[in-house]
Amino acid sequence: MELVALAPLSIAGLGIMERRFTVFSNDMIEDGGDLFEHFFGRVPDKESMQKALFKSEYSSAQNGLQCTLAVAGPRANFVITPSADVELDPSATSLFGLGFQEMKGMGPQFAVIPFTPPTIRSDFVDAAKGIVGAFPSVKRLAVGETVFWNAKSRLGAYEKLGQLLPHLHLSDDTSDLHYRINRRKSFDVGAGNYIDINRLATWNAPTLATKLSMVDSVTAVTAIAACVATDVNSNLKADLAILDPNQIMRLVDILFEISNELTEKGDLI
Amino acid sequence: MSRPQYDSSTVAARPFMARMFFAALCFTGTQDIHAKNSKLSPICCEDLQNFSQESFESKSLDGTDLFEVTHRDVADSLQNTLARHGLHADRKHIKSDSSILLEFVSGRKACVDVHPTGEIVVIVREGDVDNVFELGVQDVSLIVELVRDGIGA
Numbered sequence: 001m002e003l004v005a006l007a008p009l010s011i012a013g014l015g016i017m018e019r020r021f022t023v024f025s026n027d028m029i030e031d032g033g034d035l036f037e038h039f040f041g042r043v044p045d046k047e048s049m050q051k052a053l054f055k056s057e058y059s060s061a062q063n064g065l066q067c068t069l070a071v072a073g074p075r076a077n078f079v080i081t082p083s084a085d086v087e088l089d090p091s092a093t094s095l096f097g098l099g100f101q102e103m104k105g106m107g108p109q110f111a112v113i114p115f116t117p118p119t120i121r122s123d124f125v126d127a128a129k130g131i132v133g134a135f136p137s138v139k140r141l142a143v144g145e146t147v148f149w150n151a152k153s154r155l156g157a158y159e160k161l162g163q164l165l166p167h168l169h170l171s172d173d174t175s176d177l178h179y180r181i182n183r184r185k186s187f188d189v190g191a192g193n194y195i196d197i198n199r200l201a202t203w204n205a206p207t208l209a210t211k212l213s214m215v216d217s218v219t220a221v222t223a224i225a226a227c228v229a230t231d232v233n234s235n236l237k238a239d240l241a242i243l244d245p246n247q248i249m250r251l252v253d254i255l256f257e258i259s260n261e262l263t264e265k266g267d268l269i
Numbered sequence: 270m271s272r273p274q275y276d277s278s279t280v281a282a283r284p285f286m287a288r289m290f291f292a293a294l295c296f297t298g299t300q301d302i303h304a305k306n307s308k309l310s311p312i313c314c315e316d317l318q319n320f321s322q323e324s325f326e327s328k329s330l331d332g333t334d335l336f337e338v339t340h341r342d343v344a345d346s347l348q349n350t351l352a353r354h355g356l357h358a359d360r361k362h363i364k365s366d367s368s369i370l371l372e373f374v375s376g377r378k379a380c381v382d383v384h385p386t387g388e389i390v391v392i393v394r395e396g397d398v399d400n401v402f403e404l405g406v407q408d409v410s411l412i413v414e415l416v417r418d419g420i421g422a
Binding site for chain 1: 330331332333334336337338340342343345346347349350353386387388405406407409410
């Protein structure tokens with residue numbers, strides 16, 4: 001049986017389902033295609049435009065990963081997600097250090113989609129640091145990650161969320177959890193420059209509905225997962241144009257570190 | 270011991286005063302909540318009437334995930350980009366149709382009009398003729414060239 005589409009629910013353990021790096025520039029962003037190539041190391045396959053939203057979108061799907069750049073006026077959103085349509089091409093070159101064999105070796109048949117290994121995290125951070133210099137004047141930066149943990153039931157999902165949100169007292173008779181909070185804090189990016197950072201995260205337990213398309217059949221599958229979505233960003237009022245390149249690099253590191261901390265340790269009180 | 274006597278006006282005034290006092294308390298309380306909410310979040314009391322999770326997240330200035338770029342953001346960044354090329358707008362104002370107009374009058378006479386619908390209209394005057402171009406955000410280089418060099422760009 002050949003698998004032609006894959007499901008996020010099949011991922012064993014921790015699965016990063018989306019990683020995002022957003023740059024708000026003080027200027028209009030030009031040449032989205034060049035930015036895409038610079039960041040992802042590949043040429044976009046598709047390009048679309050939504051005029052009313054001032055938005056151009058560039059994307060490419062290879063090796064189980066969907067890479068997207070959405071440019072809207074002064075904002076650029078670089079996103080990787082597991083691809084909905086995975087072409088199992090053994091000769092595919094690696095993306096962020098993730099090759100076909102590495103993906104295949106991650107688990108059973110369905111587990112081809114990452115579960116992003118550390119190489120993707122570090123390469124994504126490097127790509128983020130590399131792209132910032134392409135913007136003449138950066139106003140604001142943001143990092144977002146969406147992480148799922150497989151759970152067999154709602155209670156299983158709440159058990160995991162209970163570890164991350166110990167102050168919420170989740171029990172058998174609780175449901176409909178949707179917990180979103182921002183814990184703002186100032187961080188030193190060097191030379192005494194403190195930047196206010198929004199540490200925003202949302203926890204919930206969504207039901208994932210997925211279609212598994214086999215060669216001869218399509219199966220609808222649902223599953224429950226514990227989920228956290230982070231949105232770690234420099235405060236709107238702090239214009240980053242005052243920072244030098246080294247301080248910007250430090251800030252990018254800090255944003256990713258905080259996002260990682262939120263996904264691993266939960267709500268930071 | 271005799272009970273205190275009140276004339277009719279005092280008795281009538283007491284509940285009225287009590288109501289006023291209560292109303293004043295409520296008013297003060299609402300103001301406090303409004304002020305606190307304003308500090309914590311851009312969502313104010315009047316927005317709660319039409320509250321939805323999606324609108325909350327998209328209006329939150331602390332969040333960036335659902336942040337939507339408006340024509341105001343585009344006009345600001347376009348103004349910055351033009352200024353970076355030495356083209357400083359002499360006047361910027363919001364028209365009655367909500368579009369934002371950047372006017373250049375000190376050098377080459379030109380206007381850049383950013384509409385909420387996504388159109389960016391550039392008007393360049395050559396002699397007595399106004400040349401009108403309807404462009405989009407992908408045409409930033411052309412906008413800069415038109416404002417700087419006119420229709421010869």
